[in-house]
Amino acid sequence: MAELRADDAELATRWDVLVVGGGNAALCAAIAARREGASVLVVEAASKFYRGGNTRHTRNMRCAHDSATEILTGPYTEDEFWEDLLRVTGGETDEQLARYMIRESKDMLPWIVEQGVRFQPSLGGTLSLGRTNSFFLGGGRSMLNALYRTAERLGVAVLYEAPAVDLDVADGQFRSATIEHKGIRRTIAAKALVAAAGGFEANIEWLKQYWGEVAENFLIRGTPNNRGTVLKLLLDKGVAPIGDPTQCHAVAIDARAPKFDGGIITRLDCVVFGIVVNKEAQRFYDEGEDLWPKRYAIWGRLVAAQPDQIAYIIFDTPSLRMFMPSLYPPIEAPSIAALAAKLELDAAALEATVAGFNAAVRPGDFDHTILDDCRTEGLTPPKTHWARRIETAPFYAYPVRPGITFTYLGTRVNREARMMMKSGAPASNMFAAGEIMSGNVLGRGYAAGIGMTIGSVFGRIAGREAALNARH
Numbered sequence: 001m002a003e004l005r006a007d008d009a010e011l012a013t014r015w016d017v018l019v020v021g022g023g024n025a026a027l028c029a030a031i032a033a034r035r036e037g038a039s040v041l042v043v044e045a046a047s048k049f050y051r052g053g054n055t056r057h058t059r060n061m062r063c064a065h066d067s068a069t070e071i072l073t074g075p076y077t078e079d080e081f082w083e084d085l086l087r088v089t090g091g092e093t094d095e096q097l098a099r100y101m102i103r104e105s106k107d108m109l110p111w112i113v114e115q116g117v118r119f120q121p122s123l124g125g126t127l128s129l130g131r132t133n134s135f136f137l138g139g140g141r142s143m144l145n146a147l148y149r150t151a152e153r154l155g156v157a158v159l160y161e162a163p164a165v166d167l168d169v170a171d172g173q174f175r176s177a178t179i180e181h182k183g184i185r186r187t188i189a190a191k192a193l194v195a196a197a198g199g200f201e202a203n204i205e206w207l208k209q210y211w212g213e214v215a216e217n218f219l220i221r222g223t224p225n226n227r228g229t230v231l232k233l234l235l236d237k238g239v240a241p242i243g244d245p246t247q248c249h250a251v252a253i254d255a256r257a258p259k260f261d262g263g264i265i266t267r268l269d270c271v272v273f274g275i276v277v278n279k280e281a282q283r284f285y286d287e288g289e290d291l292w293p294k295r296y297a298i299w300g301r302l303v304a305a306q307p308d309q310i311a312y313i314i315f316d317t318p319s320l321r322m323f324m325p326s327l328y329p330p331i332e333a334p335s336i337a338a339l340a341a342k343l344e345l346d347a348a349a350l351e352a353t354v355a356g357f358n359a360a361v362r363p364g365d366f367d368h369t370i371l372d373d374c375r376t377e378g379l380t381p382p383k384t385h386w387a388r389r390i391e392t393a394p395f396y397a398y399p400v401r402p403g404i405t406f407t408y409l410g411t412r413v414n415r416e417a418r419m420m421m422k423s424g425a426p427a428s429n430m431f432a433a434g435e436i437m438s439g440n441v442l443g444r445g446y447a448a449g450i451g452m453t454i455g456s457v458f459g460r461i462a463g464r465e466a467a468l469n470a471r472h
């Protein structure tokens with residue numbers, strides 16, 4: 001059995017490759033390293049039940065492919081993927097590395113299937129991802145279970161509830177990691193390190209350094225374990241940072257969601273069907289600017305910029321069944337004034353905002369799957385598509401807060417997924433994959449499914465390179 005206890009003598013041996021983390025990036029690295037013949041230990045902060053960090057919550061992965069498949073409705077070329085990445089990041093990406101990742105992503109779908117993962121056709125609704133993104137059959141958790149099964153079958157050892165709390169690194173060379181397991185500290189030596197321990201999104205104190213007190217009102221969509229401990233240790237020990245620490249993936253999620261781990265079911269995909277107001281009952285952004293998959297990831301930051309970091313999506317009955325339902329039911333009322341009362345908003349102000357919006361709506365042919373001609377005129381900010389009057393009772397609202405998915409500040413890497421030191425030299429035996437190095441590809445912005453691409457592609461490369469490194 002590949003699962004270890006911290007008192008196992010095996011722990012004291014010097015491993016070829018130590019993988020820190022237990023999500024997609026870590027498991028891809030562990031499997032790739034093991035397939036190269038390395039002895040591999042994975043140390044995961046979470047318990048076995050909660051293993052796999054944010055990967056547990058995922059649904060799909062974006063990979064380039066030249067033709068339709070059983071699952072994907074058409075080709076998605078390397079160039080198109082690159083154009084999409086360029087657009088969402090506004091050019092803030094390492095072009096060489098990003099293009100390399102995209103090229104390698106072509107190989108990922110068959111490789112992931114070889115590791116036991118299964119795909120299913122795209123979900124519908126406002127996602128529009130059927131051509132570009134492969135959905136995991138059974139979701140991220142089932143994907144992870146398949147990876148763990150394969151890793152264990154190959155002989156990868158896994159230690160749960162074993163967060164890395166310190167690293168012994170000198171002159172770009174990793175020697176050992178200190179882990180804490182059930183209150184006891186252990187030193188684990190290895191010839192090479194793969195850091196795949198996520199970003200620092202669950203570390204509110206660290207977020208506050210850049211966002212100030214407003215970070216107290218952020219909800220963390222994924223694991224409480226991604227506190228950036230390993231990232232910070234590496235940066236403190238001379239690894240070059242990459243990325244703006246305020247940049248992250250953040251969406252609007254139901255304000256009633258738990259502080260951590262609410263997952264995908266607390267996300268709200270109905271912004272395009274209504275209007276969004278702040279606690280002063282004022283609109284603040286064009287809700288119909290572009291198709292939802294291209295805009296959903298800006299709403300976390302938009303809400304973060306509002307007073308008390310709260311906002312309300314307001315819509316009426318015709319829209320109620322047009323989007324994917326979320327965990328919590330919407331707040332319902334027979335009139336706008338009654339809705340305002342339930343939301344504790346100023347009723348006159350909300351009525352005035354809705355009336356002003358309704359008066360500005362121009363007639364058009366509503367179609368939420370295209371950039372339709374339903375828009376407002378003479379309104380600031382405008383709603384440029386899918387603008388329909390909010391006039392049919394009952395009326396509905398969802399309160400929303402910024403839901404932070406993952407941060408982009410990371411360790412700089414080269415195309416071997418090898419960390420780069422502040423001196424400009426490559427680290428001798430340290431590699432990184434996944435969120436912890438996502439800033440190399442994502443300077444800002446996001447396109448759905450890229451998180452898993454970054455983890456899988458660089459995870460596989462990091463594992464392979466770490467194994468080769470250990471061998472030599």
Ligand SMILES: Cc1cc2nc3c(=O)[nH]c(=O)nc-3n(C[C@H](O)[C@H](O)[C@H](O)COP(=O)(O)OP(=O)(O)OC[C@H]3O[C@@H](n4cnc5c(N)ncnc54)[C@H](O)[C@@H]3O)c2cc1C
Pocket residue numbers: 020021022023024025026043044045046051052053054055056057058059060061062162163164165196197198199221222223225226227228229230262263264405406433434435436448449450451452453455
């Ligand atoms: C709700 C939600 C939905 C998402 N949906 C998608 C999607 O459909 N498609 C997509 O591409 N992306 C999606 N993402 C983003 C995606 O989850 C991440 O990009 C991806 O999972 C990152 O993989 P990773 O292995 O780097 O990190 P994780 O999967 O988060 O793994 C990090 C691991 O490190 C462990 N860890 C942390 N600190 C330590 C430590 N000190 N010692 C040891 N272990 C440690 C954690 O326990 C965890 O197991 C979603 C994220 C969320 C939160």
